[in-house]
Amino acid sequence: MADIKLSGIKKSYGKAEVLHGIDIDIKDGEFVVFVGPSGCGKSTLLRLIAGLETITDGKLEIAGETVNDMTPSQRKIAMVFQSYALYPHMTVYKNMAFGLTLGKKGLFGGGENKKLIDEKVRKAAKSLKLEDYLHRYPRELSGGQRQRVAIGRAIVRDPNVFLFDEPLSNLDAALRVNTRLEIAKLHQDLEATIIYVTHDQVEAMTLADKIVVVNGGHVAQCGSPLELYHHPANKFVAGFIGSPSMNFLEGTVTAVHAGSLDVLLDYDNSTASIPVHPDEAKLGDKVTIGIRPEHMKEGNDQDFKLSAKVNVVERLGEASYLYLENGENDPLCVKTDGHSTTKAGDKVELCADFSAVHVFNAEGNALARTTSDEKYIAPKLSA
Amino acid sequence: MADIKLSGIKKSYGKAEVLHGIDIDIKDGEFVVFVGPSGCGKSTLLRLIAGLETITDGKLEIAGETVNDMTPSQRKIAMVFQSYALYPHMTVYKNMAFGLTLGKKGLFGGGENKKLIDEKVRKAAKSLKLEDYLHRYPRELSGGQRQRVAIGRAIVRDPNVFLFDEPLSNLDAALRVNTRLEIAKLHQDLEATIIYVTHDQVEAMTLADKIVVVNGGHVAQCGSPLELYHHPANKFVAGFIGSPSMNFLEGTVTAVHAGSLDVLLDYDNSTASIPVHPDEAKLGDKVTIGIRPEHMKEGNDQDFKLSAKVNVVERLGEASYLYLENGENDPLCVKTDGHSTTKAGDKVELCADFSAVHVFNAEGNALARTTSDEKYIAPKLSA
Amino acid sequence: MKLSKRVGPLGVHAVLMCYTLIALFPIYLVIMNSFKSKKGIFRDPLAFPTGTTFDLVGFEKVIARSSFDIYFTNSISVTVISLVFVLLLGAMAAWALAEYDFPGSNMMALYLAIGIMIPIRLGSVSLLKMIVGMGLVNTLTALVLVYTAQGLPLAIFILREFIAQIPNDLKEAARCDGVSEYRIFWSIILPLIRPALATVAVFTMIPIWNDLWFPLILAPSQETATVTLGIQQFIGQYVTDWNAVLASLTLAIVPILILYVIFSRQLIRGLTSGAVK
Amino acid sequence: DELVIESWRTDDLEIWESQIIPAFNKSHPDIKVRFAPSPPTEYNANMNAKLTAGTAGDLITCKPFDASLDLYNKGHLTKVDDLPGMENFSSVAKSAWQTDDGSTTFCLPMASVIHGFIYNKEAFKELGLEIPKTIPEFMATLEKIKEDGTYIPMSMGTADQWEAATMGFQNVGPNFWAGEKGRKGLIDGTEKLTDPQYVKVYEHLAEWGPYLGKGYKGQSYPDSQNLFSLGRAAIYPAGSWDISTFNGQADFEFGAFPPPVPAGQETCYISDHTDIGLGINAASKNVEAAETFLSWMASAEAGSIFSNALPGFYALSKHELTISDPVAQEFVSWRGKCESSIRNSYQILSRGTPNLENDLWNTSVGVINGTMTAEEAAKKAQDGLASWYKPQQ
Amino acid sequence: MALKNQRGSFFRTHVLVFLLPAALIYTLFMIIPLIDTVRYSFYDETAEGITSFVGWDNYVLILTDERWWTDFRNALENNFIFFIIHMFVQNPIGLLLAALLSLPRLKMANSYRTLIFMPTMLSVVIIGFIWKLILSPLWGVGDTLVGFVGMTDGLPALLGEESTALITLSFISVWQFVGIPMMLIYAALLNVPDDLVDAAIVDGANQWTAFWRIKLPLILPTIAMVSVLTFVANFNAFDLIYAVKGALAGPNFETDIMGTMFYRTFFGYQLQPGSATLGATVASLMFLVILCGVMLYLFVIQRRLQRYQL
Numbered sequence A, B: 001m002a003d004i005k006l007s008g009i010k011k012s013y014g015k016a017e018v019l020h021g022i023d024i025d026i027k028d029g030e031f032v033v034f035v036g037p038s039g040c041g042k043s044t045l046l047r048l049i050a051g052l053e054t055i056t057d058g059k060l061e062i063a064g065e066t067v068n069d070m071t072p073s074q075r076k077i078a079m080v081f082q083s084y085a086l087y088p089h090m091t092v093y094k095n096m097a098f099g100l101t102l103g104k105k106g107l108f109g110g111g112e113n114k115k116l117i118d119e120k121v122r123k124a125a126k127s128l129k130l131e132d133y134l135h136r137y138p139r140e141l142s143g144g145q146r147q148r149v150a151i152g153r154a155i156v157r158d159p160n161v162f163l164f165d166e167p168l169s170n171l172d173a174a175l176r177v178n179t180r181l182e183i184a185k186l187h188q189d190l191e192a193t194i195i196y197v198t199h200d201q202v203e204a205m206t207l208a209d210k211i212v213v214v215n216g217g218h219v220a221q222c223g224s225p226l227e228l229y230h231h232p233a234n235k236f237v238a239g240f241i242g243s244p245s246m247n248f249l250e251g252t253v254t255a256v257h258a259g260s261l262d263v264l265l266d267y268d269n270s271t272a273s274i275p276v277h278p279d280e281a282k283l284g285d286k287v288t289i290g291i292r293p294e295h296m297k298e299g300n301d302q303d304f305k306l307s308a309k310v311n312v313v314e315r316l317g318e319a320s321y322l323y324l325e326n327g328e329n330d331p332l333c334v335k336t337d338g339h340s341t342t343k344a345g346d347k348v349e350l351c352a353d354f355s356a357v358h359v360f361n362a363e364g365n366a367l368a369r370t371t372s373d374e375k376y377i378a379p380k381l382s383a
Numbered sequence C: 001m002k003l004s005k006r007v008g009p010l011g012v013h014a015v016l017m018c019y020t021l022i023a024l025f026p027i028y029l030v031i032m033n034s035f036k037s038k039k040g041i042f043r044d045p046l047a048f049p050t051g052t053t054f055d056l057v058g059f060e061k062v063i064a065r066s067s068f069d070i071y072f073t074n075s076i077s078v079t080v081i082s083l084v085f086v087l088l089l090g091a092m093a094a095w096a097l098a099e100y101d102f103p104g105s106n107m108m109a110l111y112l113a114i115g116i117m118i119p120i121r122l123g124s125v126s127l128l129k130m131i132v133g134m135g136l137v138n139t140l141t142a143l144v145l146v147y148t149a150q151g152l153p154l155a156i157f158i159l160r161e162f163i164a165q166i167p168n169d170l171k172e173a174a175r176c177d178g179v180s181e182y183r184i185f186w187s188i189i190l191p192l193i194r195p196a197l198a199t200v201a202v203f204t205m206i207p208i209w210n211d212l213w214f215p216l217i218l219a220p221s222q223e224t225a226t227v228t229l230g231i232q233q234f235i236g237q238y239v240t241d242w243n244a245v246l247a248s249l250t251l252a253i254v255p256i257l258i259l260y261v262i263f264s265r266q267l268i269r270g271l272t273s274g275a276v277k
Numbered sequence D: 001d002e003l004v005i006e007s008w009r010t011d012d013l014e015i016w017e018s019q020i021i022p023a024f025n026k027s028h029p030d031i032k033v034r035f036a037p038s039p040p041t042e043y044n045a046n047m048n049a050k051l052t053a054g055t056a057g058d059l060i061t062c063k064p065f066d067a068s069l070d071l072y073n074k075g076h077l078t079k080v081d082d083l084p085g086m087e088n089f090s091s092v093a094k095s096a097w098q099t100d101d102g103s104t105t106f107c108l109p110m111a112s113v114i115h116g117f118i119y120n121k122e123a124f125k126e127l128g129l130e131i132p133k134t135i136p137e138f139m140a141t142l143e144k145i146k147e148d149g150t151y152i153p154m155s156m157g158t159a160d161q162w163e164a165a166t167m168g169f170q171n172v173g174p175n176f177w178a179g180e181k182g183r184k185g186l187i188d189g190t191e192k193l194t195d196p197q198y199v200k201v202y203e204h205l206a207e208w209g210p211y212l213g214k215g216y217k218g219q220s221y222p223d224s225q226n227l228f229s230l231g232r233a234a235i236y237p238a239g240s241w242d243i244s245t246f247n248g249q250a251d252f253e254f255g256a257f258p259p260p261v262p263a264g265q266e267t268c269y270i271s272d273h274t275d276i277g278l279g280i281n282a283a284s285k286n287v288e289a290a291e292t293f294l295s296w297m298a299s300a301e302a303g304s305i306f307s308n309a310l311p312g313f314y315a316l317s318k319h320e321l322t323i324s325d326p327v328a329q330e331f332v333s334w335r336g337k338c339e340s341s342i343r344n345s346y347q348i349l350s351r352g353t354p355n356l357e358n359d360l361w362n363t364s365v366g367v368i369n370g371t372m373t374a375e376e377a378a379k380k381a382q383d384g385l386a387s388w389y390k391p392q393q
Numbered sequence E: 001m002a003l004k005n006q007r008g009s010f011f012r013t014h015v016l017v018f019l020l021p022a023a024l025i026y027t028l029f030m031i032i033p034l035i036d037t038v039r040y041s042f043y044d045e046t047a048e049g050i051t052s053f054v055g056w057d058n059y060v061l062i063l064t065d066e067r068w069w070t071d072f073r074n075a076l077e078n079n080f081i082f083f084i085i086h087m088f089v090q091n092p093i094g095l096l097l098a099a100l101l102s103l104p105r106l107k108m109a110n111s112y113r114t115l116i117f118m119p120t121m122l123s124v125v126i127i128g129f130i131w132k133l134i135l136s137p138l139w140g141v142g143d144t145l146v147g148f149v150g151m152t153d154g155l156p157a158l159l160g161e162e163s164t165a166l167i168t169l170s171f172i173s174v175w176q177f178v179g180i181p182m183m184l185i186y187a188a189l190l191n192v193p194d195d196l197v198d199a200a201i202v203d204g205a206n207q208w209t210a211f212w213r214i215k216l217p218l219i220l221p222t223i224a225m226v227s228v229l230t231f232v233a234n235f236n237a238f239d240l241i242y243a244v245k246g247a248l249a250g251p252n253f254e255t256d257i258m259g260t261m262f263y264r265t266f267f268g269y270q271l272q273p274g275s276a277t278l279g280a281t282v283a284s285l286m287f288l289v290i291l292c293g294v295m296l297y298l299f300v301i302q303r304r305l306q307r308y309q310l
């Protein structure tokens, strides 16, 4: 009932175009996360959907109806702001009831009847464990509690679509994990469509049914979390998804075989033969090879091999990061297990499975691989 | 030359005592990190060392000299603030030179001679790759660049001790990793004593020679990162170090053997026999068992076993977190590899090595283990 | 509600435009009529000066009959020097009160704030005796001293709020660097409160430039007369000569409005970066 | 050093600078004189402040009676009895600037002003009007002008208050209370303001209201002047000082007539008010030059220059005055036909609070505007006076 | 905030250096003359200028003597009317203008703001004169203007009638000073985070409800402060009435307020000699009234109003 369809959405502030034509389909009940670097237009997109900004061009449909000209409340959406935007002069109860008291009937009265409102507020408060705080003011609450009030305010309005703009970024690490779980549960319970903006990797990966990576006002890629992790469509998405970031190595195509390419790596002048569709590249092309830190390991028992000098070792207990000498460029990073005895200054041999090696052409687009990598297509979370 | 010794340092604001007697020894050239929850007194401690607050009681020595009554500049320390505290109306160059233009000679002029200052500033700028930005204003810099200017301002003064107060908390994730590496390198190059406050796990673990865990104005534990990771002295440190946090299970001692205790777990009413020094507990004692998420795995091939229902699965690509049903309490968390096919709702068998199981008594103090766990005592990073 | 959404922006502009007209009309009327002949002024006060009614006789008379150049010099010197003192001394005191927690600092702040409530005019007679005793009568110095005293309370009050908002870290960073308190004030605090200083400047400038009272009793001599005093005397002289009256009003209005337009950008910046509490 | 003259006569600045001072400098080229007027409304306050502070000029223009007496009592003015030239003034002329016992004079009497009515000759001709001699004639004239509608019958406003009292009450009043007799009677307590002769003045004033211009309640003194000088009003209740203003601004011929007498009364009375004196600031550093100037002011030459330069101000010295301005000449000619008196509230009676002068302002405005009856007005003024003035209690 | 290092004399010296110049000038040229004025109110001055201590006599005179008290009460009442009109006309208009100016994305907001503030910049002497001209029946501008809106009998003598003079003057003052509440309230409104209004809009409010129910409650402390500033300014007012109506504040003292009464008493007017001592008494009473208002604000109103952390 609450599918959302964005077709060719553009937004300009004055002369500056911020969004350059966005097309996204969101299915009813889906949890969609927008990620992207700061300033790429995530919040703008969200505010367009909310109706807080006017759409410059394109069409926005909710539940099959074009809503470009509707007010936020007519769209039946609710929004949770990064700053929570709780009304500081109202108690938690009033904060949650505010939207309900604004009916069409009058300025100060009207709206839904009091008892009904009270019921709704108390129900939402109960489900968010806020019952004991209903008469407190926002300033008397902790960050996590404020967050829950903001969500509560959205829930009582029983909207078709929830919009969240970086709702966790003001919370500390521990609280963040908990609230993240709560939001996941909320989605499960409410079965509402949720659109969620974040710049946090982990949140995006863990919460989303579908991630939309936005870059500079364009959609860079759109798909399930694991799709993006394992099959980034381009270098931007590859570098953006995953932490620590994917390592990139520059190279040149030295031979084109059926089913693979030979690439001469600038890094150590070694040549690797990588199984990608060869017709997408030709001899002499500059390509970039990408491997995630967690897909490399010490040893030489896999197809893709590299040897390097370790500059820094960071030990986190459960795992250690090796940072490899890489001249002027950012160091390469390898994730090994916490018991590794490698020290700074050691020379190490590293290897990776071909199925974990990505190749990007000069424009940054990924070349299709020829190996089967079904083992990465993990079952989609049903929740 | 710049050892720092805190003996019985106390600090009160009005009647409220914030620090209750802190003793820490810091050796010349050591990289010490203060961690602890918000409000525990980390910043206060740092400001006491800087001389920005007066010490209520106790003795602070730097390089063997009691400095309780010295001004910040007399102590030869430099501080980098969380907010960077760059002077917004001065260029990068002036920001770095500001502290130098002033010697003892006069109010507005005098001080070190211009050429010398210029040399120092340029040298510092070069080492921080800030040469191209010397004539910009702070507002024209990115977060990471601002951070480097703040460090540069500290470096030019050539202090004995650097103090950092959460210097990375304003940076985004990618920049954070890079700047962290830079600070590590800085420490290597300058060989200065560094005291560093953070609430970020990873920073603390990766940067520190020594971590001081502060809790409520007391030192909870003090030691190398891996020492804290593997041998937390108490439940607080155990829960604070490591992310996601250690899982805690309540239990009761049902039998005391030579070299081990039998503990009946409230979780699933199973009994585990855990190798700790038995004389530290007696029959009927309430104890808490702690296991880190990354030390549990699916299967039953290790000594400590547990079976549970999976509530939520979070897939991050390289790894997945399973959150287990745990009644009213926070769910237990297990970290499995990224290819795990376990789904929410599944029943799973979990196990862990005894050497990774911690036991805490009712006061929260860790009981000494009897198993040898040398494999965890990894070589200390020399860098 | 739907209606208001449609009509919204237009209605808002209509209201604002309407009030702007009300605010400006009288000023416009005076300035416009000052360029007309006497007949023009009386026959059709609302008409714009035309070929037949355009006449600069008012200005000619004013400029010939009174020393406007001296008045302007005096007014500008008094206003600017008083402003500098109010801003500098006010900022210094505000900094001391905001930053240092010395015994009696709150009492001191309260003491300095009393002046906001009482017009200094109530103390005119003793003030006059004092100025006489100091031999400062008929000097611009006397005016500067009085205006400085009069401007300080509000300046301190506003600036203190602003200074309190400057992040502690900035001052402490400087202290760590061994910078003296004087230099922290001069090189860091003063540049950072510039918008606030502009606000205070506007609020201080208005009463100084427009004051009639103290020029009249402290420095009434021809050499020390200010614009407002000059205008007032001139109006008294030519009260029936509307050309001259309107011309002198125009001469008094225009410079202050120009000054204001220069400051106005800063003014709102100052006001909005931390409200005047 | 420059000799500075303080004055409230801002209107006269030009004449002082172009005529009086140059004339003085012909005989005394070494004494520089500057005329420094301040606005009339602030004059008292200003002088008080400046004299207290010692910043006042060398010569102080004196208001008549108490204001100046007060300055003398406080030691701000010097005695001028022995000044050469004082012998040229009658004791009546000096009385406005003497101590109550008449023993000491502290200002040189400079000029008096005479009240009457100025009228627009062209308008009178156009409407075929005669100069009214009695009050009924006066009212009939007003009525005719009103009926015709071309002109506003009379130009006076009540916004500035003093205009109603000075141009109205004090202008026509002496004819009712018999000039000096009535004035003295109030001072020694034999007459009261509630007596019929005073109530009648108020009653007469109350009749003026309908003949004043539309919005006269908001009309200020300059407005009244403008209204007449623009030729829009036919009659203007005047002080003789208005002549110079109208000379400069009116482009029609105007004349003057004395205040009309009540029907059947033979003797006419005019207000020939001693208005301006000139005294020496006791703190002056140029006493000698100041005295020289004052003596010169007492001379026949100065009197004639002064009276002619400022038509409408009549020098008070005993010298024969030849005045060239016809209207001013008309005014001064009444001295021969009528009995002179001064404004009745000025001597002694405005010494206390509430002072009579201010009460007269108020009550005159009240009756003209119709917010008070003549009886109420008289009672209010009398009560005010009686509240502090012994002989009236 | 806090003196971070209490290192004895070193720190005290510079506190002194910072504080002393301002404190000195202020004390010398403001406080001492004012105290002197209060002191004066306990003395009596004879014609010869000799002063003698008379205790509370002057106060007793003003507060009990029938004429003085009538005058004083009249001035006080008029002053309250003057204040009430400002409070309920000037401040609401200021609020309205500020609310409109702070609407998001309003074009030309800066120009409006600058222009509307202009009258505030001008001397009251000038303002008074301008309005006298405009309302002058002679010039007829007022008549022409009301003619446009259909009032053909022209404007009554607003400044001359007893019933309208004070109100007219109050409105002139409102016209001049409306810029000040506008600016202060505008600044406060800009400090209300946009997010709050956005949240209300998403909740279904329109700009109007969002203003009444979100913004207005949040700026109440500023409005209270504006009110007390208005009070102080109104009870200090003098110039406008003096410039337009003179110190006698006619007609029939209908526009007399504390300031003009003080002036009349202190410096005298026309034939009435001034009395420094009685003037000082009136000044001290004025001070007392103002003080009461400010205390009311500080101890009753401000305490009740929460300044919300935005």
Ligand SMILES: Nc1ncnc2c1ncn2[C@@H]1O[C@H](COP(=O)(O)OP(=O)(O)OP(=O)(O)O)[C@@H](O)[C@H]1O
Pocket: A013, A018, A036, A037, A038, A039, A040, A041, A042, A043, A044, A045, A199
């Ligand atoms: N009101 C506005 N006027 C002009 N430009 C704007 C406005 N709001 C946003 N922008 C611009 O639009 C671009 C996108 O902004 P947006 O807030 O959507 O970024 P974002 O992706 O949410 O970034 P962040 O992660 O920092 O919140 C930015 O370049 C910003 O400068």
Ligand SMILES: Nc1ncnc2c1ncn2[C@@H]1O[C@H](COP(=O)(O)OP(=O)(O)OP(=O)(O)O)[C@@H](O)[C@H]1O
Pocket: B013, B018, B036, B037, B038, B039, B040, B041, B042, B043, B044, B045, B199
């Ligand atoms: N100036 C002060 N006056 C009174 N109490 C203070 C002051 N500064 C800090 N405190 C209190 O001291 C305690 C420790 O504060 P501190 O700033 O050192 O915490 P922290 O460990 O740095 O926390 P965070 O991680 O949030 O920065 C807090 O409870 C705080 O409220």
Ligand SMILES: [Mg+2]
Pocket: A042, A043, A044
């Ligand atoms: Mg955003």
Ligand SMILES: [Mg+2]
Pocket: B042, B043, B044
């Ligand atoms: Mg801190």
